[in-house]
Amino acid sequence: MATATYTVTGMTCAHCEMSVREEVEELAGVVGVEVNAGDGTLVVTSAGEIDDELVVGAVAEAGYSASRA
Secondary structure, eight states: OEEEEEEEESOOSHHHHHHHHHHHHTSTTEEEEEEETTTTEEEEEESSOOOHHHHHHHHHHTTOEEEEO
């Protein structure tokens, strides 16, 4: 298992969290996603290595910006 934390900008509410969670959960190997709009964090747990580009791309699909914390 691998875990990575990202800083996400632009989230303000539970709907924002849900949008990010839904996009990231679709990535292959992802087994857990925790999103917190209050502090702008995203924690991804995966069965294998985590590809930062894929996670950042999924967050972008949801309409937000992310970078590895």
